[in-house]
Amino acid sequence: MSGDYETADVVAWVAGIAAGDTAAEAAFAAHFAPRVRAMLRARLRQPDAVQDLTQDTLVASILALRKGQLREADRLPAFVHGVARNIVNNHLRGQHRRGESPLDDDLAGRLTASDSREDEERRSLVTRGLAAIAPADREVLQLTLVDGLHPREIAQRLSLSSDTVRQRKTRALKRLMAAVDAGGREVR
Amino acid sequence: MDCPLESGHDLADAYIAGTLSESDQDAFEAHFFTCAACLAQVQMLQEVKDGLERHPVPIEAYRQKPTTWTSGPWLGLALAASLIAAFGWWWQGGVGPAPDAPPVAVGPSPPTAAPAPSTPTPAPGATPDPSPSPAAAPSRRAVLTQLALVVAPRYVPITVRGDAPPAGSFDAAMAHYVAGRHREAAAALGALSNAQPTDPGIAFFWGISELALGRPEAARLALTRAVAADAQPYEDEAHFYLAKAYLAEDAIDKAREELRYAVTHEAGPEGEAQRILSALDRLPPR
Numbered sequence: 345m346s347g348d349y350e351t352a353d354v355v356a357w358v359a360g361i362a363a364g365d366t367a368a369e370a371a372f373a374a375h376f377a378p379r380v381r382a383m384l385r386a387r388l389r390q391p392d393a394v395q396d397l398t399q400d401t402l403v404a405s406i407l408a409l410r411k412g413q414l415r416e417a418d419r420l421p422a423f424v425h426g427v428a429r430n431i432v433n434n435h436l437r438g439q440h441r442r443g444e445s446p447l448d449d450d451l452a453g454r455l456t457a458s459d460s461r462e463d464e465e466r467r468s469l470v471t472r473g474l475a476a477i478a479p480a481d482r483e484v485l486q487l488t489l490v491d492g493l494h495p496r497e498i499a500q501r502l503s504l505s506s507d508t509v510r511q512r513k514t515r516a517l518k519r520l521m522a523a524v525d526a527g528g529r530e531v532r
Numbered sequence: 533m534d535c536p537l538e539s540g541h542d543l544a545d546a547y548i549a550g551t552l553s554e555s556d557q558d559a560f561e562a563h564f565f566t567c568a569a570c571l572a573q574v575q576m577l578q579e580v581k582d583g584l585e586r587h588p589v590p591i592e593a594y595r596q597k598p599t600t601w602t603s604g605p606w607l608g609l610a611l612a613a614s615l616i617a618a619f620g621w622w623w624q625g626g627v628g629p630a631p632d633a634p635p636v637a638v639g640p641s642p643p644t645a646a647p648a649p650s651t652p653t654p655a656p657g658a659t660p661d662p663s664p665s666p667a668a669a670p671s672r673r674a675v676l677t678q679l680a681l682v683v684a685p686r687y688v689p690i691t692v693r694g695d696a697p698p699a700g701s702f703d704a705a706m707a708h709y710v711a712g713r714h715r716e717a718a719a720a721l722g723a724l725s726n727a728q729p730t731d732p733g734i735a736f737f738w739g740i741s742e743l744a745l746g747r748p749e750a751a752r753l754a755l756t757r758a759v760a761a762d763a764q765p766y767e768d769e770a771h772f773y774l775a776k777a778y779l780a781e782d783a784i785d786k787a788r789e790e791l792r793y794a795v796t797h798e799a800g801p802e803g804e805a806q807r808i809l810s811a812l813d814r815l816p817p818r
Contacts, residue, residue, distance in 0.1 A: 383561050517576075520580060522765075
């Protein structure tokens with residue numbers, strides 16, 4: 345499940361994992377893997393580390409849930425976010441050592457590749473959509489996302505108005521999102 | 533945190549760019565752990581950022597192009613030059629033959645079956661008549677030929693691959709397209725589209741290739757598929773190029789309809805659809 349957050353699901357996962365229900369673990373992992381991966385991609389620039397640390401986060405979270413360490417089930421998203429943040433901070437400080445924690449090999453194996461197909465589909469759709477967008481619009485996206493410039497700074501650099509910059513960015517993103525949505529519908 | 537998408541304070545751009553403060557970064561992450569819409573936006577922007585990092589737009593070089601009246605370089609300078617030349621020639625009374633299309637412009641071949649009988653063809657080097665008669669105005673067909681000109685939209689393959697694309701693949705077809713081999717591109721993309729008629733990207737670039745070859749009927753088939761696929765950015769852009777196909781066929785009412793759609797949806801080069809609509813208002817009668 346990777347759709348909207350449902351409190352009932354979360355409560356069921358926490359209870360199920362504490363009771364040793366592997367189906368609940370799988371549902372938990374399928375739901376949170378994309379979120380953790382998105383977070384780690386933003387914080388790290390090493391694709392291999394993203395994959396490994398996503399797995400470590402899911403395993404560490406499940407092991408804690410098996411021990412009943414989360415007392416408020418509806419705080420599960422914040423709990424997983426916190427685990428991921430600790431793991432990535434330790435990794436950045438060079439203090440995270442994979443394999444130190446008592447990883448369940450079977451559990452780790454089951455979690456490794458979750459969501460990769462969806463990622464590939466999205467990547468393909470964005471790639472095609474991006475290639476078909478006008479260079480002027482791609483230029484604004486690049487200055488925004490890669491260079492981290494504010495619309496006002498982009499406007500100065502390109503001799504445009506800030507409104508024009510915002511319009512181009514909005515138009516480009518709207519079209520890309522529509523391309524991804526349409527592709528997703530087709531795939532499903 | 534209120535959903536940034538609903539409150540209008542979009543944080544995803546800054547999050548992906550890495551320019552949020554640590555506290556804002558934490559807060560936004562905690563939010564998209566519970567918000568599927570924001571998660572989807574983050575995931576898409578990450579792919580966009582990765583794609584742009586692999587193949588960045590050469591911004592400085594691009595800005596040096598004198599795009600004074602169009603910021604939509606889909607057609608680029610060649611179309612601008614062709615239209616300016618066409619209208620200049622038209623307004624000046626059509627002295628001499630129609631101007632040649634710029635070398636990078638592609639489009640339907642100049643009409644051979646319906647030449648303008650009243651247009652004198654001066655000898656090479658001859659001085660144009662300074663007071664051309666009204667009879668020297670360009671034919672309707674010649675004007676439409678100019679308006680129907682297209683420059684194939686630039687396609688920049690994003691995916692990095694070490695080997696040549698496999699034969700029969702979209703990437704292989706687009707290698708012909710990028711190289712300007714529109715006949716080969718049209719054949720390959722047409723075959724792919726027939727096998728995958730709901731793929732909007734294949735249909736769109738097939739349509740462009742057919743336009744480049746001067747085959748508006750085939751272009752309409754392809755572009756209609758791109759529209760029917762209901763996927764952006766191809767759907768909106770396909771309407772603009774459908775107008776080009778109709779212009780090539782002198783189907784003015786249908787061309788106007790597509791151009792109005794393009795104006796409403798900001799499809800095609802910036803302002804181009806509106807300029808063509810205005811030009812159609814002055815089109816010589818049949």
